[in-house]
Amino acid sequence: MVQDEARERLVAGLGAAMVLTEPDDVARYCRDWHGDVQTSAVAVLRPGSTAEVSAAVRLCAELGLALVPQGGNTGLVLGGIPDEAGAEVVLSLDRMTRIRRIDPDDFSAVVDAGCVLETIKAAVEAEDRFFPLSLGAQGSCRIGGNVSTNAGGINVLRYGMTRELVLGLEVVLPDGTVWDGLSTLRKDNRGVDLKQLFIGAEGTLGIVTGVALKLLVKPTQVETALLALGSVEEAMALYRRARTDCCDLISAFELIGPEAVALAQIAHPDLVDPLPGAHPAYVLMELAGTGLVDIRALLDRFLEGAMEEGLVLDGVVAASRAQALQLWRIREGMNDGQAMLGAHLRTDVSVPLSQVARFVAEAHAAVARDLPDCRSVAYGHVGDGNIHFNVLPPQEGGPGAVAARIKAAKETVNAVLDRFGGSISAEHGIGRLKRADFEARLGGVQEGLLRALKGALDPAGRMNPGCQLHRR
Amino acid sequence: MVQDEARERLVAGLGAAMVLTEPDDVARYCRDWHGDVQTSAVAVLRPGSTAEVSAAVRLCAELGLALVPQGGNTGLVLGGIPDEAGAEVVLSLDRMTRIRRIDPDDFSAVVDAGCVLETIKAAVEAEDRFFPLSLGAQGSCRIGGNVSTNAGGINVLRYGMTRELVLGLEVVLPDGTVWDGLSTLRKDNRGVDLKQLFIGAEGTLGIVTGVALKLLVKPTQVETALLALGSVEEAMALYRRARTDCCDLISAFELIGPEAVALAQIAHPDLVDPLPGAHPAYVLMELAGTGLVDIRALLDRFLEGAMEEGLVLDGVVAASRAQALQLWRIREGMNDGQAMLGAHLRTDVSVPLSQVARFVAEAHAAVARDLPDCRSVAYGHVGDGNIHFNVLPPQEGGPGAVAARIKAAKETVNAVLDRFGGSISAEHGIGRLKRADFEARLGGVQEGLLRALKGALDPAGRMNPGCQLHRR
Secondary structure, eight states, X not given: OOHHHHHHHHHHHHOGGGEEOSHHHHHHTTBOTTSOOBOOOSEEEOOSSHHHHHHHXXXXXXXXXXXXXXXXXXXXXXXXXXXXXXXXEEXXXXXXXXXXXXXXXXXXXXXXXXXXXXXXXXXXXXXXXXXXXXXXXXXXXXXXXXXXXXXXXXXXXXXXXXXXXXXXXXEEOTTSOEEEEOOOOSOOOSSSOXXXXXXXXXXXXXXXXXXXXXXXXOOSEEEEEEEXXXXXXXXXXXXXXXXXXXXXXXXXXXXXXXXXXXXXXXXXXXXXXXXXXXXXXXXXXXXXEOTXXXXXXXXXXXXXXHHHTTSEEEEEEOSSHHHHHHHHHHHHHHHHHHHHTOSOBOOOEEOOGGGHHHHHHHHHHHHHHHOTTSEEEEXXXXXXXXXXXXXXXXXXXXXXXXXXXXHHHHHHHHHHHHHTTOBSXXXXXXXXXXXXXXXXXXXXXXXXXXHHHHHHHXXXXXXXXXXXXXXX | OOHHHHHHHHHXXXXXXXXXXXXXXXXXTTBOTTSOOBOOOSEEEOOSSHHHHHHHHHHHHHHTOOEEEESSSOOSSSOSXXXXXXXXXXXXXXXXXOEEEEEGGGTEEEEETTOBHHHHHHHHHTTTEEOOOOOTTTTTOBHHHHHHTTOOOTTHHHHOOGGGGEEEEEEEOTTSOEEEEOOOOSOOOSSSOTHHHHXXXXXXXXXXXXXXXXXXXXXXXXXXXXXXXXXXXXXXXHHHHHHHHTTXXXXXXXXXXXXXXXXXXXXXXXXXXXXXXXXXEEEEEEEEEOTTSOHHHHHHHHHHHHHHTTSEEEEEEOSSHHHHHHHHHHHHHHHHHXXXXXXXXXXXXXXXXXXXXXXXXXXXXXXXXXXXXXEEEEEBOGGGTEXXXXXXXXXXXXXXXXXXXXXXXXHHHHHHHHHTTOBXXXXXXXXXXTHHHHHHHOOHHHHHHXXXXXXXXXXXXXXXXXXXXXOO
């Protein structure tokens, strides 16, 4: 079918208000978050309700059109934009933004998949509840995308990935039928838990249209400390000590490398180094709690013990929320600083907790050996074994030469990672960007299972084809 | 194929040491936990390794024999014993009891599926770690069965169901191939999370042979209180207050009805009522923690506030572990006491947290209306919305009459439950026992998904057929 005819049929079947066909409008939905990649699509569908999603999916099935579901389009692996061929349809959830209900006594909320994460967080806080998912993109990402990528973020250590925060789902299946699994039950062992299939599936098995979320009590005390340590090993020893000393009250435990402040200062020249002097490793640590536990006293006593033991060399505890944000600005500013240094390898890997220090050391050594002109930077959510191990090449010889260095760096880092049984995607997903690296590491048994699942739920292969696995 | 021939082929193919065929031996594996149901099987296979499980499954596939995987056989829904026809093979994991490794720095352990839960708990405690799954059957149940039923227990509130404690799985698929998903990574977003399929599947999609478990720091302080309250509503109000006051440090929050002590005393006549006087509701509450948080001081301050507010009418805090066990004996003894009163309806239902009090009131009222000669008893893990709502009929008129009352009581309770959108199986699973009630409540869309999944992974329908869904 020619694309003009497809557009006419979509407009005729769904109404002009739901279908974007103007090239400029369509192009906006076909550009990735970093703005590096621009593709195209037959059209963009913007249904406003579950019934409209169902109708849209049904019509696309009739027309034989492949669909790419899209939330806030903040993904980092090209899972939410169509491929280069321009023959797919984008289905955006950005008009489905209703908070269906918040039940503080049930510690739950039910929301449309298109709700922006920050909007949900604010709405539940107004009811004295807390939705803990926290990530850089929270002002733009939408909860359906968070579910479909099983988003992580800075508080996973305490509250789990998105998977652990989902109580129920509503999903439009590839044939347009609606599966209503929007329960808020905490415990429900009625057979296989179908919602798990769609969490992290990146829209390849169906389109998440509604989400029932687990809520918590909002922490009223949050204490933040930046600590200087002698090595990554000692950072991990501090982590183990913190797990024992601080009960389950650690909400963040971020490793930051020695170059952190300098990198952050590239982006934020006003940033003051709170711990002057060179230290081999830093940890940004947060404790959080509610009610009757004195979190500040807990942190002080913990740090006292860790300093006495010689684990912590120097440290600063934020005296106010504003000071805490300054400490977090170092962590977040590192990314901006690296970006300003030009194109570089960004990774999102994980290794077993007991292997973090060894992995970091071996990956630095491998880069120094294979790519002596590149800098490597390691930081991340080490309380979860999740490391962003980045490699910054010299920006010489033009984009092609830089891209070649980045590719070589990826091979070097992944070779070390493979020795540790690590994951090439701890939290970002696979999308189209990491598909080849994913498939190269898939055993035949695992690939067989994934393809059997895909074949069972989406036999025509029309849901985000080419995402996660190549089409067959 | 005649069964004698099947037995011969199994012995010839797998060796006599792996195959039980003597009727008495086989019968032991075909009797349910309560001893109420006795079925039969072609044979019992007892492989000692993953490779032997694989060989056994492969041979059964060749012979067209259906397999029922069995762990500790402590399930409560007839999911682990074969059906009445006697044409199935039991595959027991009871010889696979190796603890493959414990890595305290990784907060993980990898174990054979046949390890007894209590053995695992003790082994990791020797390494200063903690595996939180706790349930009555822990001295007999095996971890593969816990995974396959997504077992719950008394600490779900704090630590989650088994699903949240599993980092990775090794599974023998219906064709005998081995899927090695035994990673201990905390964060791994490489596509659809296949292990989720097998958790709670009750062996209908494959046989779990190895499990990677998430470990925690062992709580060094556990404080237990029994509290008297004015109503179930007030118990739930106390729960909400505890969530706020006590951070995330509540490890159990059990509702106990006014008849608790009397029921427990039937089984344990020596049991002393620690809170004399009749109260409409009781809560058995536990706080647990490690390190620097003073859990006893926290509990005391919490109770002070709750008593000032008038929520708690009376209470006792255990002064020693022995006293705590006495308080738990009331909770556990209730079950034994009820059993001694004769056959009765045991349920394992859940409702939204905000609906617990209303559900309990309406279920009691419905039983009083429909079955005025029966007593109803409500208790359970209400911090998770999980209630054991039991109905005790008069033991008159012979077993047939009692069974009819139990069936009528089930219909009455389930009718109330359905109005609350509740689950007929919060933690026990479906098995064969609850299949009809499960299927009666399955929408067509959900059934379609479940059957598509089953068809994709077990096209010949040989894995625990008749469990969860009827054969087709």
